[in-house]
Amino acid sequence: MDKLLTEIRNCKVCEKYLELGPNPVIAASSKSKLIIIGQAPGRIVHNTGIPWNDKSGDNLRNWLGIDKATFYDTNKVALMPMGFCYPGTGKTGDLPPRPECAPLWHNKLLALMPEAKLILLVGHYAQNYYLGDKKDKTLTETVKRFKSYLPKYFPLPHPSPRNNIWLAKNEWFTHEVLPELKKEIRDIFE
Incomplete structure (x- = not known):
């Protein structure tokens, strides 16, 4: 795992497309029990190098019912975005995650996390990639049917x-x- 994380952190595959340059952000361990697959780092996360180190992260931790110490313990939680680098700013917010990252790195990472019990798919980019034609027509409907996944x-x-x-x-x-999400998280960490 350490070798792979080093490779990812040194990745420059899409450097020419990144307005702030590459700074892959990942946190994982071969012992991670929960994998959170999000979108891509925002500008704050790019600058700090700490995943989910922003208001979105505060909201996510609240949804999960866990504190920062648990969230950032890689033996418990892996933080793995669809795009590992800040993609830049578009007209209505951040650009989509770079399409190179997930196909290049995700399967390798997942193969090294055999103790993972659950994968959270945060946002439509992760849902599109992992659920494919099993997802519903909208994110809202997909989230409503969470039990089926x-x-x-x-x-x-x-x-x-x-x-x-x-x-x-x-x-x-x-x-x-x-409430169901918090129960799932409690069950994983007990």
Whole structure:
């Protein structure tokens, strides 16, 4: 695992497309029990090199019901984005994750995490990649049907503050999905 993580952190495959240059952000261990596959680092995470070190991370930890110490313990949680580097800024926010990363690195990483019990698919990029034609037409419908993807996957919306409107329109997520998510997480770490 250490060799692979070093390779990923030194990756420059899509360097010419990255406005701030490469800075792959990954946290994983061969002992990780929970794998969180998100989108791509934002500017704050790019600058600090710490995954989910922003408001989205605060929201995600709250959804999971775990503290920072647990979240950043790689023997418990692997933090693996679809794109390992900050992709840059677009017209309405960050650009999509670079398409090179997941095919290049994900299978190698997953093969080295045999103790993983659950993979959280955070946002539509991760859901599209991992669920393919098994996902519903919309992220909302996919998240509503989260039980059908268990025990391997648990789809979630992105916890960005930009999604507060979605959360307000979909109160079922807070009342129905989050309690089940927290139970799954408790079961993994007990």
